[in-house]
Amino acid sequence: xxxxxxxxxxxxxxxxxxxxxxxxxxxxxxxxxxxxxxxxxxxxxxxxxxxxxxxxxxxxxxxxxxxxxxxxxxxxxxxxxxxxxxxxxxxxxxxxxxxxxxxxxxxxxxxxxx
Amino acid sequence: xxxxxxxxxxxxxxxxxxxxxxxxxxxxxxxxxxxxxxxxxxxxxxxxxxxxxxxxxxxxxxxxxxxxxxxxxxxxxxxxxxxxxxxxxxxxxxxxxxxxxxxxxxxxxxxxxxx
Numbered sequence: 001x002x003x004x005x006x007x008x009x010x011x012x013x014x015x016x017x018x019x020x021x022x023x024x025x026x027x028x029x030x031x032x033x034x035x036x037x038x039x040x041x042x043x044x045x046x047x048x049x050x051x052x053x054x055x056x057x058x059x060x061x062x063x064x065x066x067x068x069x070x071x072x073x074x075x076x077x078x079x080x081x082x083x084x085x086x087x088x089x090x091x092x093x094x095x096x097x098x099x100x101x102x103x104x105x106x107x108x109x110x111x112x113x114x
Numbered sequence: 115x116x117x118x119x120x121x122x123x124x125x126x127x128x129x130x131x132x133x134x135x136x137x138x139x140x141x142x143x144x145x146x147x148x149x150x151x152x153x154x155x156x157x158x159x160x161x162x163x164x165x166x167x168x169x170x171x172x173x174x175x176x177x178x179x180x181x182x183x184x185x186x187x188x189x190x191x192x193x194x195x196x197x198x199x200x201x202x203x204x205x206x207x208x209x210x211x212x213x214x215x216x217x218x219x220x221x222x223x224x225x226x227x228x229x
Contacts, residue, residue: 034217043118043205043220044157089157100145100212101170104157 006105023090137206
């Protein structure tokens with residue numbers, strides 16, 4: 001099942017710089033997208049979401065961009081901090097037809113170096 | 115801050131045995147979910163539960179799996195006859211509404227090891 005793909009298994013960034021995490025999807029029924037962060041031995045923690053009627057959503061240092069025509073979304077973290085080091089999952093929902101089912105990508109390990 | 119709690123944190127069981135994984139969702143949430151993550155693989159949806167019945171389930175959620183909300187606070191996942199391939203981290207989640215409107219909050223997970 002490759003409906004949601006995160007093609008970069010890992011990303012390494014210097015503290016203070018921008019981190020850009022990418023996600024592609026194939027299912028046209030997806031209309032709601034979320035980013036989760038996960039530390040070892042913990043469950044995923046919600047970060048930010050975007051509905052398909054928008055192309056951008058910001059929350060503090062986190063911004064998610066959605067390009068529906070390209071079926072691509074990205075998460076920007078500015079400025080990056082060492083505490084941001086974690087696994088980041090992109091997830092998608094076909095809201096109108098689904099009772100909360102999230103389809104996850106494989107995750108990208110972000111390492112922010114001091 | 116309210117959180118989803120799961121017990122136990124680690125469960126080891128023999129193949130063929132029944133296991134019950136327990137979850138206490140956030141108290142005012144109405145939608146409940148189970149996901150699993152096999153080591154090195156994606157987080158996969160198993161089932162969603164609303165109004166005391168299954169709303170949606172994946173092809174993974176076959177007859178050996180069942181869910182229950184026995185007492186209005188706990189939400190359980192039962193695996194009737196465990197197989198080696200059931201070894202995974204199991205996450206419970208809950209949300210106020212369908213995920214379209216609010217995010218799902220995840221528990222810390224139960225690591226199930228089938229030997």
